[in-house]
Amino acid sequence: xxxxxxxxxxxxxxxxxxxxxxxxxxxxxxxxxxxxxxxxxxxxxxxxxxxxxxxxxxxxxxxxxxxxxxxxxxxxxxxxxxxxxxxxxxxxxxxxxxxxxxxxxxxxxxxxxxxxxxxxxxxxxxxxxxxxxxxxxxxxxxxxxxxxxxxxxxxxxxxxxxxxxxxxx
Amino acid sequence: xxxxxxxxxxxxxxxxxxxxxxxxxxxxxxxxxxxxxxxxxxxxxxxxxxxxxxxxxxxxxxxxxxxxxxxxxxxxxxxxxxxxxxxxxxxxxxxxxxxxxxxxxxxxxxxxxxxxxxxxxxxxxxxxxxxxxxxxxxxxxxxxxxxxxxxxxxxxxxxxxxxxxxxxxxxxxxxxxxxxxxxxxxxxxxxxxxxxxxxxxxxxxxxxxxxxxxxxxxxxxxxxxxxxxxxxxxxxxxxxxxxxxxxxxxxxxxxxxxxxxxxxxxxxxxxxxxxxxxxxxxxxxxxxxxxxxxxxx
Numbered sequence: 001x002x003x004x005x006x007x008x009x010x011x012x013x014x015x016x017x018x019x020x021x022x023x024x025x026x027x028x029x030x031x032x033x034x035x036x037x038x039x040x041x042x043x044x045x046x047x048x049x050x051x052x053x054x055x056x057x058x059x060x061x062x063x064x065x066x067x068x069x070x071x072x073x074x075x076x077x078x079x080x081x082x083x084x085x086x087x088x089x090x091x092x093x094x095x096x097x098x099x100x101x102x103x104x105x106x107x108x109x110x111x112x113x114x115x116x117x118x119x120x121x122x123x124x125x126x127x128x129x130x131x132x133x134x135x136x137x138x139x140x141x142x143x144x145x146x147x148x149x150x151x152x153x154x155x156x157x158x159x160x161x162x163x164x165x166x167x168x169x
Numbered sequence: 170x171x172x173x174x175x176x177x178x179x180x181x182x183x184x185x186x187x188x189x190x191x192x193x194x195x196x197x198x199x200x201x202x203x204x205x206x207x208x209x210x211x212x213x214x215x216x217x218x219x220x221x222x223x224x225x226x227x228x229x230x231x232x233x234x235x236x237x238x239x240x241x242x243x244x245x246x247x248x249x250x251x252x253x254x255x256x257x258x259x260x261x262x263x264x265x266x267x268x269x270x271x272x273x274x275x276x277x278x279x280x281x282x283x284x285x286x287x288x289x290x291x292x293x294x295x296x297x298x299x300x301x302x303x304x305x306x307x308x309x310x311x312x313x314x315x316x317x318x319x320x321x322x323x324x325x326x327x328x329x330x331x332x333x334x335x336x337x338x339x340x341x342x343x344x345x346x347x348x349x350x351x352x353x354x355x356x357x358x359x360x361x362x363x364x365x366x367x368x369x370x371x372x373x374x375x376x377x378x379x380x381x382x383x384x385x386x387x388x389x390x391x392x393x394x395x396x397x398x399x400x401x402x403x404x405x406x407x408x409x410x411x412x413x414x415x416x417x418x419x420x421x422x423x424x425x426x427x428x429x430x431x432x433x434x435x436x437x438x439x440x441x442x443x444x445x446x447x448x449x450x451x452x453x454x455x456x457x458x459x460x461x462x463x464x465x466x
Binding site for chain 1: 171173174176178199202203207210221223270271272274276277
């Protein structure tokens with residue numbers, strides 16, 4: 001007879017800090033991050049991998065945290081929206097979303113920004129088609145997407161400008 | 170109510186096989202999780218153990234081996250899209266992988282999972298069928314290789330037994346000068362599952378005649394439909410619009426014979442014919458004609 005399920009201790013790097021937490025075998029990564037670690041920037045939209053509101057980055061790749069078991073995070077490098085702002089300053093992608101007016105109700109925004117980060121980490125200068133294609137797993141019911149695409153576009157340009165400024169200073 | 174189970178992550182393929190030998194009937198194999206997680210959310214998975222094979226390096230191989238292209242069952246769609254050997258030797262597999270779900274889904278969903286789940290909408294299956302794929306299946310002490318066509322019995326129904334683990338796929342490479350195509354009809358481009366999908370490959374000889382042709386249509390018939398009657402009809406012919414239209418009619422009649430006339434047939438017959446005409450015109454570089462151009466997405 002199988003033993004009754006018991007909590008699992010997992011350890012992973014969360015936004016640059018090693019994190020240990022006990023989870024139940026059936027907990028989703030989303031539930032562990034939100035409910036056990038209090039990272040409420042990770043949103044549950046559909047819960048079945050259709051909307052992308054729960055997007056996080058695991059080992060450099062964007063994933064729907066609702067489609068992952070928490071136990072799968074063990075040993076991984078995990079990035080969430082909470083890790084983006086540094087010293088009280090918004091990340092360039094966050095800034096670009098504000099500047100482009102890419103936020104209305106805001107519920108999809110953390111997932112959108114994490115998808116955008118996964119894209120820009122991989123391809124710093126994506127074309128418009130590439131942005132649309134890459135972001136197509138994230139649904140927004142307010143903005144009509146144009147401002148979001150523009151925000152990612154701006155973030156791509158802004159990164160370059162920041163780098164230039166840093167080089168020049 | 171969410172499904173309740175214990176989580177098991179084997180450190181090696183050997184460990185996974187041993188686990189299944191002892192606990193097959195109580196265990197669900199978890200690869201990418203993109204189909205299992207929604208089912209677990211609804212409490213539809215009743216098992217004592219979930220065996221997470223997503224980290225097994227043995228299942229992530231990609232390469233040429235004795236004139237066969239080997240793709241591990243744990244290879245994700247993103248791995249496929251980014252792999253040069255697959256892009257060269259099996260561009261239709263790469264094209265099918267690009268159509269799957271979203272970036273988030275492609276990053277975790279696996280080829281083995283797509284076949285094991287046997288969704289009628291599976292994007293990879295028609296592409297694998299065009300490559301005459303065989304499937305390596307391992308269970309305690311036994312390794313067998315079976316044609317993919319024998320694995321898929323119907324929607325969500327395979328000939329796999331509890332304890333069977335899909336480990337690899339062996340494909341006939343179809344590099345250039347083979348030309349390949351993969352197309353699908355979905356309700357929208359991103360995320361939507363395939364309503365009908367099609368993979369095909371052709372080799373044209375120096376005289377301009379078809380010397381090899383393979384076509385498989387998914388989501389229309391209970392089992393993926395390799396259009397052998399059309400394949401036979403086209404070999405030796407020089408591609409033109411008339412034979413493409415004939416091929417589309419023959420394939421759609423053949424599929425209706427297999428699936429029976431259903432409420433969806435009225436939609437699916439012309440849709441499938443249109444998809445075949447559009448795909449084969451692209452494949453053979455034949456001008457499509459005005460009627461079909463109007464139907465372009």
